Amino acid sequence: MFFTRLLPEWTLLEPVSVLFYLLTLAVGGGLAVLFFQRRSRQQASEIQNLHVELEHLRDANWELKESEERYRDLVANQGDIILRKDLEGRLTFVNQVFCDTFALRRDEALGAPFTPTLPDGETPRMLGTFTGLSLPPYRVRYDQRIMTIRGPRWFVWEDFAIRDDDGRLCEVQTVGRDISDRKETEEHLAQALEQAESANRAKSQFLATMSHEIRTPMNGVLGMIRFLLETELSPAQRSHARAVQRSAEALLTIINDILDFSKIESGKVDLCEEPFRITPLVEQVCELMAPHSFDKGIDIASYVAPYVPIKLMGDDARIRQILINLVGNAVKFTDEGGVFVTVDMDVKDQRLQICVEDTGIGLTEEECAAIFTEFAQAEQGHARRYEGTGLGLTITRRLARAMRGDVTVTSQKGVGSCFTLSLPLQVVEPAEVQQHRHLKGRTARLKITSPVTARAVRALLEDHGATVLLEEDANGTPHDLIVAETGCIARHEVTGDLDLFLLTAPGETLPDQQALPYQGYLVRPVRAASLAARLTQTGSAEDSHSRDGPSKDGLLNEDTGADISETTPPALQPGPDALNVLVAEDNELNATLTRMMVERAGHIPHMVESGLEALETMKDSEPGTYDLIFMDLHMPLMDGYEATREIRALEGLRGDLPIIALTANVMAEDKKSCQAAGMDDYLSKPVDPADLAAMLEKWRGRRSEAAA
Structure with a gap:
């Protein structure tokens, strides 16, 4: 178209x-x-x-x-409360746990603010604003107790910030967890802890009371026995008095064991590290145990290796306590042979090792594993045969471990045991190994039946450079020195220029020097310094004796090696430097003992019976009237603590007058309380006369230094 x-x-x-x-x-x-x-x-x-x-x-x-x-x-399904709130505090989400906890429907809760009811007296901790959530870490945690349909409940709440794409806070999510059971457990634990601490305080108070109530009469018993033994007694009376003394000392040992164990259990072991010399400490312990050892017919000796430092840093009192326990046990459980104490030192690791060997009953492996358990002895039968609490080795090991060391044991049943104390100790003064070889070139023959003493003497002689011949190895080998036990050598064996030194036990009779010429003697257990001094000196026999000279009748004290005196040693007459000592003691027997001890030390005691009387005496006297105060802690009217504080408050006397506590308490807190009250030092009951005399000398020396 x-x-x-x-x-x-x-x-x-x-x-x-x-x-x-x-x-x-x-x-x-x-x-x-x-x-x-x-x-x-x-x-x-x-x-x-x-x-x-x-x-x-x-x-x-x-x-x-x-x-x-x-x-x-x-x-x-979450067991916790979960909710969300907008910035106005209105709920935008809640889970079913929330609804169940507060008996609310979800439609009732949403859009409403979350304001839980608090129990009476509860401080609100929930956030009123959300400013804190705008900063890292964008969360807040707190505990809050609130009312629920189950009553008041503890919840731990945690708020989380919810932020938009620009990082701004838009909502808050909260999670609440019910911790009521945990809180209840914590409350029970807190109550249990408070009860335990209360029980511990009660235990400590009980220990202090027991210490005071038991040690106070023990001070009187032991003190009077000491003075009684210094008086003129018949042999039977002296034997009875010594039996009482040993029983009292055994009782005191048991008391100390129980108190020490209780202190260790309470964690109240106080250690004091100071420089000390180990060689005399070990020798003194052996000398202390020697009387009981010799009474049982067993020997005791010690040997300190030449490279062991002269001075170490540690608590010598606690080390002595451990050794007394170990050596005492060795003597107790040994019926034949003897006890040998050796001291070695790992200088590189700075660790001291003290071995206590015995030829006693020995232990099986199972017994070795259990021997350090409290109240344990090797066999139940031993509890009947051998006295003791079964606490000694427990205390020993715990003390060693408190010093960062340990105590171990090796043993063979029926052969003997070896207890080893190992302690890390700082070297203060090293050994002088090559300084004392005075016997170099000399040959010594030993006529000693005791293997323990022979072992110790041989080691000491070899340390000093001597060649040592045991009796069975002599075979006519020339020698110029003989060390023999009393009764083990005849007159005809000492010929020419031979030097003879005798070993004697306390209580033995020394032979007449005309019948057996000897240059000197040593009392067992042999001290290293005594052996060196006696065997290298050139003086007469009268100048060459050991630490204890012979008595007029040739007898040595069976306990100490000192002369037995049949009369009470007179108190020293107060000299120009004598101290005027104010003694506050309410116990009549202890007051008498303290007065006698002060007088025996050559000072002038002035007695009062309470802290209040001591305070009044100080107020009424001119400054300088008294040079020192011995203050018992527990007295009527006013105790020693308050009396000391009042005396220190007197004008012109603050810190000038030494105040020494006489305390039967052994707790560290008591010592601190003494210091806090203003006391300068303390003596523990039972008071040893030598300790009291040393305390007086110590403060007299300080007074002289201050005056100079």
Whole structure:
């Protein structure tokens, strides 16, 4: 139709123009077709992409719904309260636990503020504002007790910040966990702890009371026995008095064991590290145990290796206590042979080792494993045969471990035991190994029946450079020195230039020097310094005796090696340097003992019976009247603590007058209380006369230094 209308016009055109026109129409139509085809393909691709995106959205939506369902299941099954609040504090979400806890429906809770009721007196801790959640770590944790349908309950609450894409706070999620059971447990534990601490305080007070009530009469018993033994007694009376003394000392040992064990159990062991000399400490312990050892017919000796340092840093009192326990046990459980104490030192590791060997009953492996348990002895039968509490080794090991050391045992049943004390101790003064080889070039022959003493003497002689021959190995070998036990050598064996030194036990009779010429004697157990001094000196026999000289009748004191005096040693007459000592003691017997001890030391006692009387005496006297005060702690009217504080408060006397506590208490707190009250020193009951005399001398020396 179109072409029909145009035909008349075409007929008017030239043929070339018509052809161009038709060509133009054809090209335009083709281009249009190409355009529409391309457009169709683009739309198809876009539709395809939309289908893919739609599928992704469907997957994401499904995952989101699944995640939401998991979250809701988690929240629904969670035992904790979970809630959300907007910035106005209104609830936007609560879980079922919330509804069950506060008996609310969800529709009642949503949109309302969360303001739980608090029990009476409870301080609100929940956040009033959310400012703190705007800063890292974007969470706050606190405990709060609130009212629930089950009554007041403890919850631990944790608020978390929920932030939008720009990091701004938009909501707060809170999780609350019921911790009432935990709080109840904590309260029970706190109550139990308070009860335990209260019981511990009561135990400590009981120990202090027991210490005072028992040690006070023990002080009187032991003190009077000492003075009684210094009077003129018949042999039977002296024997009875010594039996009383040993029984009292045994009782005191048991008391000390029980009190020490209780202190250790309470964690109240106090250690004092000071420089001390190990050699005299070990020798003194052996000398202390010697009387009981010799009474049983067994020997005791000690040996300190030459490279052991002269001075060490440690608690010598506690080390002495350990050794007394170990050596005492060794003597107790040994009926034949003897006890030998050796001291060694690993200088590199600075570790001291003290071995106590015995030839006693020995132990099985099972007994070795159990011997350090409290109240344990090797066998139940021993509890009947051997006295003791069964606490000694327990105390010994715990004391050693408190000093970062230990006590171990090796033993063979029926052969003997070896207890080893190992302690890490700092060296203060090293040994002088090459300084004392005075016997170099000399040959010594030993005529000693006791293997223990022979072992000790041989080691000491070899340390000083001597060649030592045992009796069985002598075989006519030339020698210029003999060390022999009394009664083991005859006159004809001492010929020419031979030097003879005798070993004697306390109580033995020394031979007449005309019948048996000897250069000197040594009292067992032998001290290293005494042996060196006696065997290297050149004086007469009268100058070469050991630490204890012979008596006029040749007898030595059976306990100490000192002379037996049949008369009471007179008290020293007060000299120009004598101290005027004020003694405050309410116990009549202890007051008498203290007065006698002060007089025996050469000083002047002035007695009062209470702290109040001591205070009044000080108020009524001129400054300088008294040089020292011995103050008992527990007295009527006014105790020693208060009396000391009042005396220190007197003008012009603060710190000038030494006040020494006389205490039967052994707890560290008591010592601290003495210091806090203003006391300068203390003596523990039972008071040893030598300790009291040393205390007086100590403070007299300080007074002289101050005056100079």
